[in-house]
Amino acid sequence: MTVNGIAPQLRTTDLERAINFYTRILGFRIAFRYEDFYAGIECDGHIIHLKQIDEEDPGIKFVRNEEHLHLHITVSDAHEAYEDLKKTNAKVIAGIAKKPWGTTEFVIEDEDGHILYFASTPE
Numbered sequence: 001m002t003v004n005g006i007a008p009q010l011r012t013t014d015l016e017r018a019i020n021f022y023t024r025i026l027g028f029r030i031a032f033r034y035e036d037f038y039a040g041i042e043c044d045g046h047i048i049h050l051k052q053i054d055e056e057d058p059g060i061k062f063v064r065n066e067e068h069l070h071l072h073i074t075v076s077d078a079h080e081a082y083e084d085l086k087k088t089n090a091k092v093i094a095g096i097a098k099k100p101w102g103t104t105e106f107v108i109e110d111e112d113g114h115i116l117y118f119a120s121t122p123e
């Protein structure tokens with residue numbers, strides 16, 4: 001078996017708002033759209049699927065309360081990414097910090113409440 005990609009699916013109550021966040025705030029691009037309830041957004045060959053649902057994803061509160069995450073995004077330079085995102089309307093919920101396990105990380109929340117960790121590893 002050869003795996004050519006893995007794409008997580010995030011659920012949203014407002015597909016247009018979610019697309020706007022991931023394209024305008026994070027700088028991703030729309031990879032595809034299907035009707036009015038499904039889309040894929042892409043960055044550097046990595047795709048995230050967005051699916052519109054009627055009610056808030058019940059996992060949102062669980063992830064937030066238990067300090068889990070929805071997406072872990074590895075970037076080349078967390079400091080640069082942090083400074084770039086601070087200039088947008090991204091909701092930073094944990095500022096940039098070096099972690100005991102060696103990564104430099106910060107955490108934001110999208111407009112649906114998904115928790116996104118951004119991290120870079122030491123050179």
